[in-house]
Amino acid sequence: MELLRDNxxxxxxxxxxxxxxxLIMLFIPKADEVAHKAVALATAVATLAVGVWTLVLFDYGQAEKLQFVTDVEWISIIKSSYLIGLDGISLPMYFLSMVVTVLVMIYSWDHxxxxxxPKAFLILMLILQTGMAGTFIAQDLVLxxxxxxxxxxxMYFMIGVWGGEQRQYASLKFFLYTMFGSALMLVAFLALFFKTGAESFAIPYLVENGASIARNTQIWIFAGMFIGFAVKVPMFPFHTWLPDAHTQAPTQGSVILAAILLKLGTYGFIRIAIPVLPEAAKEWAPWIGLLAVIGIIYGALGCLAQTDMKRLIAFSSVAHMGFVMLGISTLTPFGFNAALFGMVAHGLITGMLFFVAGSVKERYHTLEIKRLSGMLKQVPRLGWIMGFCAMASLGLPGLAGFWGEFPAILSAYSPAEGLPEETFRTFMVIAAIGTVFAAGYLLWLYQRTAFGEPSAEFTGHGDGHGHGHGHGDGHDDIHDVTKFEWIAWTPLLISIVVFGVYPQLMFDVLDPAVKATLAVFGG
Amino acid sequence: MLSSLLSMVADGDWVSPTIDYHALAPEIVLAAGIVVVLLVDLFTSESNKWLVAPIASFSFLGAFIPVVTLALSDNTMRELFDGRYVVDEFSLVIKGLFILAGYVVVLISTDYLREGDYYQGEYWFLVLTSILGMVMMASSRDLVSIFVALEFLSIPAYMLAAWRKRDLKSNEAGVKYYLLGVFASAIMLYGMSLLYGIANSTLLTDIGETLSGEMTSIRALAVLFVIIGFAFKVSAVPFHTWAPDTYEGAPTPVTAFLSVASKAAGFVALVTVLYVAFPYASDVWQPVMWILSALTMTVGNVLALRQSNIVRMLAYSSISQGGFILMPLAVAGEGAVGQSALRAVVVYLMLYAATNLGVFAIVIAVARKTRSGAISSYGGLFSYAPGLAALMTIFMASLAGIPPLGGWFGKFAAFQAVLSAETNWGYAIAVIGAVNSVVAFGYYGNVLREIWMRPAPDGDTAPVVIQPAIAVALGITALATLVLGTLPGIVSHFGDLASLSRAFGG
Structure with missing residues (x-):
């Protein structure tokens, strides 16, 4: 593969x-909270500026090639190098991670x-940003x-320290699950390294040489990677950490988790597991597809059973990532494009939903669906934004969610050569049913929380002495969308519309890279 | 032997061996330091005893200089006494490790000793002596010199463990350590005597050549006995029972010393013997190493999960880490794997030493305030001592093997070595190791949970005073943990230098 090294x-x-x-923040005393927020925000904005500059410099005519490649010796003894680069697949996620971090920083200004x-909180967030961006540009397995x-x-600390009541349990669960996955993933990486002649950990090299590994070995190595990535996605049955982590995480944590962290798993499949081990991928694809559709249905049913708004959104992530994985499992350019689009769309929409949930929690001090109602009357703007996100999430055409979901379903109609067609068409039908469920739980959520009259518990001037479980002081701070919320949310809302109306914007970047990635299948 | 020596003298063909004083300079500096420490301690008044600590630390720094000059000199392979004492790159790397570890131990002990009103002079004397034994161990290539070095480093350690004379637990620690240590020595000596009987020589290379012949049961038994002797030293399960009690009862700086330096010395001796004397007996020791490694990391982990005392938890954690160090040895006999397995062991030892000494520095600093060894006493540390909390987080994450902190590369190197064998045994132990590295986070994460997420016990949020010496120790260890984690190329470079000369008949 040709590598472009400019800039x-x-x-x-x-x-x-x-x-x-x-490093700057380490030297500012803890008490100076404004300074911390300012430095953190400035850093995130500066990072985003570099990100924008990357978008400008990116050569869209050659989106299938790795660009901005740096290759410096890092751990020469194990033949691992600091090899980074960006192509059309990485670019959207890389940039999204920067955008989300800035928005979360803005939101954190008064939240x-x-x-x-704030010192510790924002420092963790910045470290998180480096980790996320780095994952999307690393072209060496060790890196x-x-x-x-x-x-x-x-993330462990963000959930564990700043989270809800069950935070300690949720954070440990999150950590152990992911670590278990990555331990096996590491073993798989090493096995891959030795099976390709112990020459290099560079992904481009492994893509060229991985196909020569014996089929049975491939299947085993793929299994290790599969567990590592599937836990992160999360795919059914490795998903159980997700509802806990999401529900307990602070708003910022949930947003980052939903918008970026989950994508590390799907990105791993697209970037590493499938192109490097094509034979095994074919063998595994039907199983991945099966788990994906189980995830879709299971997630949807899970949503219908929730009483907590945030937990409902968390379960909807399981379903949405099911669509992404279904697209991936078809091993076709069409499916991959849909999956990658779905990753970004889910990041925007679900990230936004978690923002809304956070703001609801802040105002009502509860996320219990049955206690909320009449948001459209009480906080109309917040109510409308939530409605907008719910529509986007259920895949309304014209909004970004549609282009992730619909093509993914469609792609299952004709999976890659060699995959069982009937099976995938069955998956397609099941997934389509899943979208009906999605409409069901989202509308149900919206109807119960936004429509109707605001409950007496929160209006304050009801007749409610004995009403309401709250102590009656919750209603004082029920206000509509604030300035910082507007600044943090507007970019997300606009992009949901823009990508919904003009998806080509992203498909143009993705498609060449996807085709290049799937070239290993001779397509 | 004596008779043959005497007969040589009688025959007049006795030649005094030429001694390369440059090669022996680290040992000589340390020996001089020991003498000075003894004398100064004898002839100073009680109020001036503090002088001894700086002298000890300067002895270590002084001993480090010849290690550097030796490493820079063109002659990287110096054999003394007919190859019984070898100064090669491997031994230099290891000597550097021991000497620096000794220096950090001095830093973390200084204030502890002064405040505890212990016998200062003798303490430094014993630490120096023990480190001298380790430094000798790194060069020993002969059964006799290995045994002498082993006793040299162990006997002071027995006394150090029992240093808190009026404390029952400390006495128990010393006695337990001593009894089991002597027991292990006896088993090893028995194995060594068998080896001498087989090879008619105490030189490791001679033994290696003899064992290249047919493997009889007596030979296998000899190999096994020697290995079991070392298994006690490195507290491998099922020979680990002394470690938790000794670690808990000994003064905390001594525990740091035992868990890092003393353990590393055991591994160095084990590796030397395996690679130089037993390369052809790998069929015998590979399965033993496999079982020891799997047992050690699993049992250590499971028991560590149940601990509520931080030092005891660290004792089991150190047992479990030992299992990871043993892991590459389980396949080290498979041809080309030997080199990468050796590198993994050396790299792991270095990273583990940096991290674990840092952990103990924090334990000492915190215990000085809380007067408690309970893990729950770390509650709220983040709220009143964020710096210490952040450092402890770095060290715990490093021990758990989370990149980009030092420890991950040790685990990585170990996994790499094991998988490079491409045998089913290798894959199996790698999976066991992978699962264990996850389980380990259970107890490391437990400490982090206390620090970050629980309130301070009794609401006591008085700040922790960190003495300058501890601060320096923390600085060194944290820097090493971070830098070696992000740029592991540095440490793996040392690991690569560390090719045991003459190993595998080379």
Whole structure:
């Protein structure tokens, strides 16, 4: 594969700039909270500026090639190098991670969750940003593994320290699940390394040489990677950490988790597992498809059973990632494009939904669906935004969600050569039923929380002495969308519309790279 | 032997061996330091005893200089006494490790000793002596010198463990350590005597050549006995029972010393013997190493999960880490794997030493305030001592093997070595190791949970005073953990230098 090396500094700067912010913040005393917020925000904005510059410099005519490639010796003894690069597949996710971090920083300006301490909170967020961006540009398995793991600890603490009541349980569960997956993934990486002649950990090299590994060995190695990535996605049956983590995480944590972290898993499949081990991928594809559709239905049913708004959104992630994985399992360019689009769309939409949930929680001090109602009357703007996101999430045409979901279903109609067609068509039908469920739970959620009259519990001037479980002081701070919320949310809302109306914007970047990736299948 | 020596003298063909003083310079500096420490301690008044600590630390720094000059010199292979004492790159890397570890131990012990009103002079004397034994161990290539070095490093350690004279637990620690240590020595000596009987020589290379012949049961038994002796030293399961009690009862700086330096010395001796004397007996020791490794990491982990005392938890954690160090040895006999297995062991030892010494520095600093060894006493540390909390997080994550902190590369190197064998045994132990590395986070994460997520016990949030010496120790260890984690090329470079000369008949 040809590698383009021009302007390769942008990636390194873009990835490690947050660490510079961290170093500055270490020397600012803890009490100076405004300074911390300012430095963190400035760092995130500067990082985003580098990201924008990357978008400008990116050669869209050659989106299938790795660009901005840096290849420096790192751990020569194990033949691992600091090899980074960006192609059309990485670009959207890389950029999205920067955007989301900035938005979350803005949101954090007046939303530092309990027990406070913005210094630590924002430092963790910046470290998280480096880990996320790094994962999407790493083109060396060891480097990928390191970045993949870097995100673990900050997220663990973010959930465990700033989370809800069950935070300790949720954070440990999150950590153990992911670590278990990545331990097996590491073993698989090493096995891959030795089976390709112990020459290099570079992904382009492994893509060229992975296909020569004996089929049975491929299947085993794929299994290791599968567990590592599937836990992260998360796919059924490895998903149980997700509802807990999401529900307990602070709003910022949930947003990052939904928008970026989950994508590390699907990205791993697309970037590493499938192109490197094509034979095994074919063998595994029907099983991945099966787990994906189980995830779709299971997630949807899970949603219908939830009483907590945030937990419902969390379960909807399981279903949405099911669509993404279904697209991937077809091993076709069409399916891959749909999956990659779905990753970004899910990031935007579900990220936004978690923002809304966070703001609801902040105002009502509860996320219990049955206690909420009449949001459209009480906080109309927030109510409308939530409605908008719910529509986007259920895949309304014209909004971004549609282009992730619909093509993914469609792609299952004609999977790649050699995959059982009937099976995939069955998956297609099941997935289509899943979208009906999705409409069901989202509309149900919306109807119950947004329509009707605001409940007396929160209006304050009801006749409610004995009404309501709250102590009656919750209603004082029920206000509509604030300034910081607007600044943080508008970019997401606009992109949901823009990508919904003009999906070509992203498909143009993705498609060449996807085709190049799937070239291993001789397609 | 004596008679043959005497007969040589009588025959007049006795030639005094030429001694390369440059090669022996680290040992000589340490020996001089020991003498000075003894003398200064004898002739100073009680109020001036503090002088001894700086002298000890300067002895270590002084001994480090010849290690560097030796490493820089063109002659990287110096054999003394007919190859019984070898100064090659492997031994230099290891000596550097021991000496620096000794230096950090001095840093973390200084204030602890002064405040505890212990016998200072003798303490430094014993630490120096023990490190001297380890430094000798790194060069020993002969059964006799190995045994002497082993006793040299162990006997001071027995006394150090029992240092808190009026404390029952400390006494128990010393006695237990001593009894089991002597027991292990006896088993090893028995194995060594068998080896001498077989090979008619105490030189490791001679033994290696003899064992290249047919493997009889007596030969296998000899190999096994020697290995079991070392298994006690490195506290491999099922020979680990002394470790938790000794670690808990000994003064905390001594525990740090035992769990890092003393353990590393055991591994160095084990590796030397396996690679130089037993390369052709790998059929015998590979399965033993496999079982020891699997048992050690699993049992260590499971028991560590149940601990509520931080030092005891660290004792089991150190047992479990030992299992990871043993892991590459389980396949080290498979041709080309030997080199990468050796590198993995050396790299792991270095990273583990940096991290674990850091952990103990924090344990000492925190215990000085809380006067407690319970893990729950770490509650709320993040709220009143964020710096210490962040450092402890770094160290715990490093021990758990989470990139980009030092420890991950040790685990990575170990996995790499094991998988490079491409045997089913290798894959099996790798999977066991992978699962164990996840389980390990259970107890490391438990400490982190206390630090970050629980309130301070009794609401006691008075700040922790960190003495300058501890601060320096923390600085060194944290820097090493971070830098070696992000740029593991540095440490793997040392690991690569560390090719045991003459190993595998080379």
């Amino acid at each position: 390769n500094w942008v990636l390194t700067i873009g990835t490690f700039l947050p660490i510079v912010g961290v 530092i969750p309990n027990p406070g301490n 990928f593994f390191v970045f993949f793991e870097v995100v673990l600890l900050p």
